[in-house]
Amino acid sequence: MKNENLPLQTSFFIQASTTDRVDNIVKKSMTIGTTTSEDHSVGHEEHPDLRVWGLLTFLASESLMFGGFFATYLFFRGTTAVWPPEGSEVELLVPTINTIILVSSSFVIHFGDSAIKKNDVKGMQLWYGITAIMGAIFLGGQVYEYSTLAYGLTTNVFANCFYIMTGFHGLHVFVGLLLILRVLWRSRRPGEYSATNHTFIEMTEIYWHFVDIIWIVLFTLVYVLTLF
Known part of the structure; x- marks a missing residue:
């Protein structure tokens, strides 16, 4: 019992600290969006590559966090006779549908990025709008999956790992959805985004692809x- 409580308490601590970091990226996205708008008024963007590299650095740190979760999960899987424990089986249908939706959304959001590079704001809005809907459906599917499970966060180590990893990923999907909605909201203003002024859109796409890749690993x- 003592050994099971330790990873549980550690996971809670990690999740709480990482939630603060996700809050920070939302605040940073707001600042980036404002900076982009101001730069456009003088006909250029200031240090767009530095902003992209800043995002990539953040995502690299998040990858390490997810890597820690995955390593912990594999450790308990390899040292437990029955995995998942009896009564903690996972649902496959909804997560599989969710996977198809999320993977497809990566292609859809790329179409939006390609559209703005051709100065097609309407096309970007269309594809980003579809991506937002797909992201919302994914989150809805995850909530539905949680509601059908017969075990909770503290039932056992598997349940703890399951809820922490999928919940943490779901939080990232939610942040990505906020970024997409921000792009759509700001794009209502004429000249906000163009073929030469779309760094924030590019960063949003990169973030969404990251969320997709992490989910593929998590789903596997x-x-x-x-199943094996």
Whole structure:
């Protein structure tokens, strides 16, 4: 019992600290969007590459966080006789549908990025709007999955790992959805984005692809490998 409580308490601590970091990226996105708008008024963007590299650095740190979760999960999987424990089986249908939706949304958001590079604001708005809908459906599917499970966060180590990893990823999807909605909201203003002024759109796409890649790894570990 003592050994199970330790990873549980550690996971809570990690999740709380990482939630603060996600809050910071939302605040940073607001600042970036404002900076982009101001730069456009004088006909250029200031240090767009530095902003992109800043995002990539943040995502690299988030990758390490997810890597820690995945390593912990694999450790307990390898040292536990029955995994997942009896009564903690996972649902496959909804997560599989969610996977198809999220992977497809990466292609859709790329169409939006390609559109703005051609100065097609309407096209970008269309594709980003579709991506937002797909992201919302993904989150809705995850909430539905949680509601159908017969175990909770503290039931056992598997349940703890499951809820922490999927919940943490879901939080990132939610942040990505906010970024997409911000792009759509600001794009209502004429001249806000163009073929030469779209750094924030590019950063949003990069973030969304990151969320997609992490989910593919998570889906493979938590759902697919439980079949073997």
